[in-house]
Amino acid sequence: MAAPMELSCWGGDWGLPSLHPESLTVMAYAKFSGAPLTVNTINNSWRTPKGDIPVLISEDIVISQPAKILNFLRKQKYNADYELSAKQGADTLAYIALLEEKLLPALLHTFWVEAENYCSVTKPWFASRIPFPLSLYLPGKMSREALNRILLTKGGPPLYSLSEVEAQIYRDAKECLNLLSKRLGTSQFFFGNTPTTLDAFVFGFLAPVYKVCFPRVQLQEHLKQLPNLCRFCDDILTCYFRLTISGHSPSGQDTADANLQKLTQLVNKESNLIEKMDDNLRKSPQHPPRKLTTLKLAAGGEESPLNRLSP
């Protein structure tokens, strides 16, 4: 019905389809709304038309920021917020603003600015996925941009040193996580039983914090003390992102076919074994033919020998 849509974003690891929060948000929204997106993992941000990631390309249209991508998907009738009331829509905007103001700086800091995390996890991970010689330059550039953003938005007086700014942003982030946990309560998603835009954004921001293994993890430890948020992330991962072994998120029908093929092969193997056993039994004269009711046969072709044997 719609033109084929392609999403370019960073790849994933540690059980996640992507490590980049914004890419994860867009992928989650696409799953929730049923939009058929083919996901391309890119290995450097200069291949995308404007340098932003994630990028949605549909025919000739190129859209780059998550909010705009989500708007485009809604216009194409892939709307996950269909059942929300006006007030809930307003709440969505407010909570997204809360996430961006309070949680995003700490997330950026954990990934890109904290020296131990950056040197031991983030930089090698991104460098391994970017071709040489860009792998020497791009991670550093992303780290500088993150630090810049944190200092420009949060670093004014009365906070004068980086450690004070860090303390403040982590306090804010922990408070934000507490607020989200209180808002979620015991329900499955933020607005009832169906996931919406807000769930996509929260998942996009929380999942990297939750899953990626860093040496310095104060935010992750705080998150683990909020079981309903952890359960929320795990639920979305298991229900909407069943990953293949390679770690890329499959597009629906192909997985089903691949799984069906594997299942059919297993069944065929087993039924061959059973046939052999069956022949052996029939050849030995001392044993009368028995009802082989204990044998389970899936495919229809195997039913005739069984019918012959059972009365």
Place this chain on the structure above:
Amino acid sequence: MWRYLGERDLSNAWSAGKVKERIVQFKKWVMGLSVRTITRPKAFQKPGHLCLHLLQMAFLQMCNLPVRVVCRANAEYMSPSGKVPFIHVGNQVVSELGPIVQFVKAKGHSLSDGLDEVQKAEMKAYMELVNNMLLTAELYLQWCDDVTVEEITHPRYGSPYPWPLNRILAYQKQWEIRRKMKAIGWAGKSLEQVLEDVDQCCQALSQRLGTQPYFFNKQPTELDALVFGHLFTILTTQLTTDELSEKVKNYGNLTAFCRRIEQQYFEGHDKDNSGTAAPRSAKRSLLR
């Protein structure tokens, strides 16, 4: 000295130029607490005062605390964070809305005690929405829209200083704000997109407010003070175009909300006041 001059980033909204100093004096002292709000004199009002000033005044008056507004030319140097207005209570000085709210709470006055946990979370989320969208849009309009910058912002920002300091400081400030816009991704936005964002934000606020008198039903909270401060400033400030205030005026319940708070918390106190010379009517007529 240069650091103080450079860090005076108060430009969250812009002054109408007609801001009057009102000395509001109360006869009673509530719980031994006397609060002085200190701000800059009218002649030297930087763009960005009115919003914060109103915000604080609204909040303090909602808490029923006696407030006296005092104007000083060196207000920014007295403030601990370089931002005005700030409050001076006894021997303590507190600036910016967040710390002021906490300070007042520590003294036993809080507007949000009656809210449950989920409502408090909602309130904080909406406050962030206002800060994120409205504040950034105001900054964008003030410093990144060339017409407004030339005609209004530069003259106003540099007005206390002699040439060439006025031009240097104004350009320095502009450069700083544009850097910030670039870092958060607003530099690539056009004016129409910014106005659309403001519209979305106002729509969200309007839907949240609905037909209630305040955002959390019967009692005003910090969110009401914050929204009032921003919306009132947008509605009453003259700019090169009226597009921003038109966006807000599209939502009748928001304008009614501003008028209601103005009448309840600001005009009532004017009547007690013998010394005020500033014409309230000028402002009243602007808030149509």
